[in-house]
Amino acid sequence: MRLALALLRKKMPNGNIWTGKDRLPHRVQEAHLDRMRRRLEVEDRNMLLLRNPYLTQEQSAGVGAALGKHEAWLKQKMLESSMVLKGRTKPLHHVRVEDRFRILYNNDGWE
Template structure:
């Protein structure tokens, strides 16, 4: 009985089984390799577009001004400011307490 348990027992790593130098590594399957290849292809395509931009620096200079991006940004900031509650001072907060103050 003891011999069977010893022979059938699987060696487990010390500590957490998912981290450290003695961790149990998952088996790599073909689906994993396919995902890695797809991610590498996507990364290579992204690097290609970063190396070869659509517009040159001279062409891209001032394109935001042509599109009116700064004005849109200013308008959005103004609208966000309108949504905020107005500033309230401490005197305004405690004004209701002063109504019960009666001086003879």
């Protein structure tokens, strides 16, 4: 009886030991700590890069102007405003019936 009490001292949770309200928690292992340390180092490097950007505000504005981003944005806004005036939300694309039924064409011969 004393041996059974010594061996059965640990109370096990009810039901499945890995799910539910009364589950048995996993023990923290060294691999878990290493993984967490690596994730924190990556996050620290990312925050360092965000604090010290590669380009200044003036340089990034110059790059945007060189690529013509403002003109493309204006063109997109004008297109959207003209569609709103016409009552549409998306531009209409020209689609032919042949394009719709192209999947039905089968030119492979049986013999």
